Amino acid sequence: MRSSNPVFSRRGFSRDNGYAGFNAAPQAGGAAVGTQGNPYAQPQAGNPYAQNPYAQQDLQYGAPPQAPATAGRMTMDDVLMRTGTTLGVLIVTAALAWATLPVDDANISRSYGIAIGAGLIGMVLGLVQSFKRKASPALILAYAAFEGVFLGVVSSVVDNRIASGAAMQAVLGTMAVFAAVLVAYKAGWIRVNRRFVGFVMAAALGFIVLMAINLLFAVFGGGDGLGFRSGPLGILFGVIGILLGACFLALDFKQVEDGIAYGAPREESWLAAFGLTLTLVWIYMEFLRIIAILNSSD
Secondary structure, three states: OOOOOOOOOOOOOOOOOOOHHHOOOOOOOOOOOOOOOOOOOOHHHOOOOOOOOOHHHHHHOOOOOOOOOOOOEOOHHHHHHHHHHHHHHHHHHHHHHHHHOOOOOOOHHHHHHHHHHHHHHHHHHHHHHHHOOOOOHHHHHHHHHHHHHHHHHHHHHHHHHOOOOHHHHHHHHHHHHHHHHHHHHHOOOOOOOHHHHHHHHHHHHHHHHHHHHHHHHHHHHOOOOOOOOOHHHHHHHHHHHHHHHHHHHHHHHHHHHHHHHOOOEOOHHHHHHHHHHHHHHHHHHHHHHHHHHHHOOO
16 A cells, blocks of 8 residues: 555556555456455465465455454554544644744745745655655654645635635535545445546646646746636636545545555555545645635736
8 A cells, every 4th residue: 555645646556556456357377356466465465464364264255355453454543543643733733834924014925935945845755755665654744744834824825815714614625525525435436446546647647737837837937827727727727626636535545445454554554644634735725726716806
């Protein structure tokens, strides 16, 4: 299982990833369905984590191999606790940045400078963790802290200078998307399979490329670049960004579900928390951007 996020390259959707369902058919003489290339499959299927004496019986009856409860395997409680801790650090630092970094005319430049610096540090830390094979709790929490500073200042600017109450509206919107995707995923309305992953990855790549081009035009040409982040086009791309974030939430849920089912080690829950935090930050920023555009006087 690898952490994932639309901002960074998703590295968990290849033939050697942790999504058992993406290798549907076994090759001749190969592993059973759902274990081909899966790092959580049992020893005979290449699982480095398996220690379950009943694994062969599980495979025989087609059930996901279950690790013993005392074997230090990842559980839903682990994922919830780590995700809550990561989001808690982010929220606390965001609140501190909001309270201590004023965005009035006299101080906004300094506050913006600190926010941009924190955002860049957070992005670097996130990239480092994304390319690490193992979770680093200190690295993940440091990312959350710096990202919180960035979000706190940006949210304060939008809330105090553009649209009062924008931050709370963005939070509520993010929570609504999370709840809706969770219900749809558990009800089976969203099926995360190879086709779904391919579509989401292609759409996300195109979205990121367009945003990068727009940013380059804005930096070197001035103004709003190609207009993808302002006006009617900005609203349209903001909605697309939220839909992509919702799709990535479904991928995150699948990642957690498969990690638990196939006995991922407990430390993998930090990677699940990291991926969920990245996705929620993405969705929150898109909501905040749409609210700012709708309330802009330009």
